[in-house]
Amino acid sequence: MKDRKVQKGSGGNAAVSKLTFRQRCAKDWQKNKLLYLMIMPILIYYAIFKFGPMFGLSIAFLDYKPARGILGSRFVGFKHFKAFFTNYYFFRLLRNTIKISLCSLLTFPCPIILALLLNELKSAKFSKVAQTVTYIPHFISTVVVCSMVIVLTGSGGAITQILHALFGVEEKAMLNNPSYFLPIYVLTELWQTLGWNSIIYLSALTGIDQQLYEAARVDGAGRWQQMLHVTLPGIAPTIIIMFILKMGKIFNVGYERVMLLYNDATLNVADVINTYVYRQGIVQAQYSYSTAVGLFNCLVSFGLVLITNKISNKLNGSGLW
Amino acid sequence: MANAAAAVRPSRNQKKKSHIKESLGSCIFDVVDVIVILILMLIVLVPLVHVLWASFSKPALYAAHEGLLLWPEGFSLESYKAVFRNRNILTGYGVTIFVVVIGTTLSICLTAIAGYVLSRKDVMWNHLITVLIVFSMYFNGGMIPFFLVVKGVGLNGSIWSLIIPTAVDTYNLIIMRTAMAGVPAELVESAKLDGANDWTVLWKIMVPLVKATIAVLVLFYAVYNWNAWFNAMLFIHDKAKEPLQLILREVLIQNDTSSMTAGSDTDAYLISETIQYATIVVATVPILAVYPFIQKYFVKGVMVGAVKG
Numbered sequence: 001m002k003d004r005k006v007q008k009g010s011g012g013n014a015a016v017s018k019l020t021f022r023q024r025c026a027k028d029w030q031k032n033k034l035l036y037l038m039i040m041p042i043l044i045y046y047a048i049f050k051f052g053p054m055f056g057l058s059i060a061f062l063d064y065k066p067a068r069g070i071l072g073s074r075f076v077g078f079k080h081f082k083a084f085f086t087n088y089y090f091f092r093l094l095r096n097t098i099k100i101s102l103c104s105l106l107t108f109p110c111p112i113i114l115a116l117l118l119n120e121l122k123s124a125k126f127s128k129v130a131q132t133v134t135y136i137p138h139f140i141s142t143v144v145v146c147s148m149v150i151v152l153t154g155s156g157g158a159i160t161q162i163l164h165a166l167f168g169v170e171e172k173a174m175l176n177n178p179s180y181f182l183p184i185y186v187l188t189e190l191w192q193t194l195g196w197n198s199i200i201y202l203s204a205l206t207g208i209d210q211q212l213y214e215a216a217r218v219d220g221a222g223r224w225q226q227m228l229h230v231t232l233p234g235i236a237p238t239i240i241i242m243f244i245l246k247m248g249k250i251f252n253v254g255y256e257r258v259m260l261l262y263n264d265a266t267l268n269v270a271d272v273i274n275t276y277v278y279r280q281g282i283v284q285a286q287y288s289y290s291t292a293v294g295l296f297n298c299l300v301s302f303g304l305v306l307i308t309n310k311i312s313n314k315l316n317g318s319g320l321w
Numbered sequence: 322m323a324n325a326a327a328a329v330r331p332s333r334n335q336k337k338k339s340h341i342k343e344s345l346g347s348c349i350f351d352v353v354d355v356i357v358i359l360i361l362m363l364i365v366l367v368p369l370v371h372v373l374w375a376s377f378s379k380p381a382l383y384a385a386h387e388g389l390l391l392w393p394e395g396f397s398l399e400s401y402k403a404v405f406r407n408r409n410i411l412t413g414y415g416v417t418i419f420v421v422v423i424g425t426t427l428s429i430c431l432t433a434i435a436g437y438v439l440s441r442k443d444v445m446w447n448h449l450i451t452v453l454i455v456f457s458m459y460f461n462g463g464m465i466p467f468f469l470v471v472k473g474v475g476l477n478g479s480i481w482s483l484i485i486p487t488a489v490d491t492y493n494l495i496i497m498r499t500a501m502a503g504v505p506a507e508l509v510e511s512a513k514l515d516g517a518n519d520w521t522v523l524w525k526i527m528v529p530l531v532k533a534t535i536a537v538l539v540l541f542y543a544v545y546n547w548n549a550w551f552n553a554m555l556f557i558h559d560k561a562k563e564p565l566q567l568i569l570r571e572v573l574i575q576n577d578t579s580s581m582t583a584g585s586d587t588d589a590y591l592i593s594e595t596i597q598y599a600t601i602v603v604a605t606v607p608i609l610a611v612y613p614f615i616q617k618y619f620v621k622g623v624m625v626g627a628v629k630g
Contacts, residue, residue: 024445025445028444028445028446031443032441032443032444032445034518034519034520035438035441035444035519036438036446038434038437038438038519038520038523039434039435039438039439039450041431041434042431042434042435042489043450045431045485045488045489046453046454046457046489048470048474049467049470049471049485049486049487049488050454050457050461050491051453051457052462052466052470052473053461053462053463053466053467053469053470054457054460054461054462054466055462055466056462056465056466056467056469056470057462057463057466059465059466059469066469114361117354117357117358118358120350120351120354121354121355121358122351126355126358129362130358130361130362132613132616133362133365133366134361134362134365135612135616136365136366136369136609136612137365138544139544139608139609139612140605140608140609141547141548141550141566141569141604141605142548142550143548143550143566143569143570143573143574144566144569144573144601144604144605146574147569147570147573147574147597147601148368148372148601150573150574151573151594151597151598152368152371154594156384156594158371158389158390162389191364191365194361195365222346222347223346223347223350224346224350248459256550256551260570260574274464277463277464277465278464281464281465281468282464282465282468282555287465287469290464290465291463291465291466294462294463294464294465294466295463297463298460298461298462298463302459302460305459
């Protein structure tokens with residue numbers, strides 16, 4: 001039966017399109033009833049927990065009071081957005097968010113370089129061991145990694161002592177010093193994610209046609225040239241996709257990590273939009289105001305993804321969509 | 322690809338001349354490569370080893386030590402005794418294990434079902450559903466509306482708030498769908514001719530065929546559930562229901578070891594740092610112990626997911 005359908009191809013489609021929309025629905029339902037029943041719980045899940053919050057964004061334009069509900073709350077337009085843009089902390093939050101994101105964006109090439117280095121290793125066994133070791137930090141929770149950092153860079157911590165001996169860093173808790181927060185944050189993130197993020201590039205590397213390397217070798221290309229002219233172009237699409245995804249996260253800097261590492265002494269350089277949303281919304285229960293701040297954040301992120309995607313489509317025709 | 326091959330062509334003429342130099346350069350490259358990787362491995366391992374040794378050290382000796390430990394300073398299980406004196410750590414362990422086992426099971430079942438349905442062709446609404454689901458990956462309501470929704474459906478304060486709101490991860494769902502779409506359609510068709518319906522096909526045919534992908538997704542969900550703490554901070558207000566990571570945060574970051582240290586204040590001060598290390602070890606060993614055994618699966622699985630879309 002299936003074969004016949006495939007053979008007919010466009011003929012079959014024409015017959016289908018003659019049916020009205022309702023008839024097609026009925027036919028589809030008859031055939032795939034069980035499939036729709038199976039996916040129903042997942043659709044309900046998505047409706048509540050993924051799309052529910054999207055509709056919940058509407059409270060950014062209300063004076064939302066939980067007791068009155070969304071429909072009973074007063075509409076206030078852009079009041080909360082105005083309040084945020086004129087807030088004393090607005091520029092500080094924006095500056096910190098962008099600064100921390102850009103610094104962690106600087107580490108973007110690191111996993112690519114690691115993947116290339118792992119790929120060039122002669123011994124497969126050593127490469128395997130190196131991979132096993134570098135993936136480990138991914139499996140250690142952010143809470144534990146951050147606490148290790150806090151303890152090790154504390155006033156009597158091992159890292160503080162070493163840096164004291166080498167560079168004369170003061171033997172005080174380094175995370176209480178605003179000028180150390182950013183490097184510590186970026187290095188912590190890098191330590192935790194470097195190995196794991198390289199996997200995707202490693203798997204892209206295995207997809208490169210080996211004949212290309214042979215051709216390059218015949219043409220007299222050295223290792224370095226092969227890497228530059230065969231390997232890198234081969235994984236370029238993966239790099240671009242990862243870069244676009246990373247752009248989308250720029251305004252959602254790892255706020256969990258920030259929240260675990262910052263303290264009152266470093267608030268001035270460490271407070272980002274999302275940690276501010278948490279304090280305003282959850283701790284102080286200013287739901288509408290913090291939702292407006294979150295919505296601003298969300299729109300900027302989404303915009304950045306769209307722009308990056310557009311640019312990469314223009315440059316080499318390979319974007320996310 | 323063609324460009325890449327063309328680009329290296331000019332160097333053909335120099336082939337003979339640079340042959341020796343290149344092999345020397347190649348050697349240097351290899352050596353530098355190995356050294357860099359070794360340094361990276363040390364950077365990963367040294368802090369972990371330090372934590373492990375510190376946790377076994379005698380508190381007083383450790384306090385006097387400077388720099389990283391290459392060997393324990395004395396040997397003492399005092400810190401571990403203190404960790405297990407803290408009842409919260411034990412209840413936290415219980416909660417986390419519950420969430421990991423039940424949450425991962427639920428997640429993997431839902432992901433398999435959704436992945437199967439969305440991988441079927443000739444299902445009219447699949448395209449729309451897929452577009453909506455992928456959209457939710459790039460745009461979401463954010464922290465506060467999510468918090469209000471979970472509160473609204475009555476999960477606030479319940480241990481299920483750690484499981485249900487994060488039950489399906491879209492990225493994992495797409496990996497599952499891609500894997501199932503790769504299974505030859507004939508297998509499904511022939512089972513259906515034998516009278517099997519989609520539900521039976523899913524569990525009897527599809528799941529065994531994509532079990533490598535499922536193993537990876539089990540790992541992803543389990544690691545997520547083991548490490549999650551933020552939602553617990555939002556929704557759990559009862560010490561007895563707090564998962565391990567939240568307890569860890571209190572012990573390690575808010576530095577509350579009071580429930581574990583007994584005796585005089587100076588003792589408490591000396592022992593508290595080694596207690597923190599022991600807590601880290603207790604919380605990390607289980608997942609690191611499982612990890613080497615499943616490693617061979619996930620590289621394969623990530624490759625499945627690496628296929629675009």
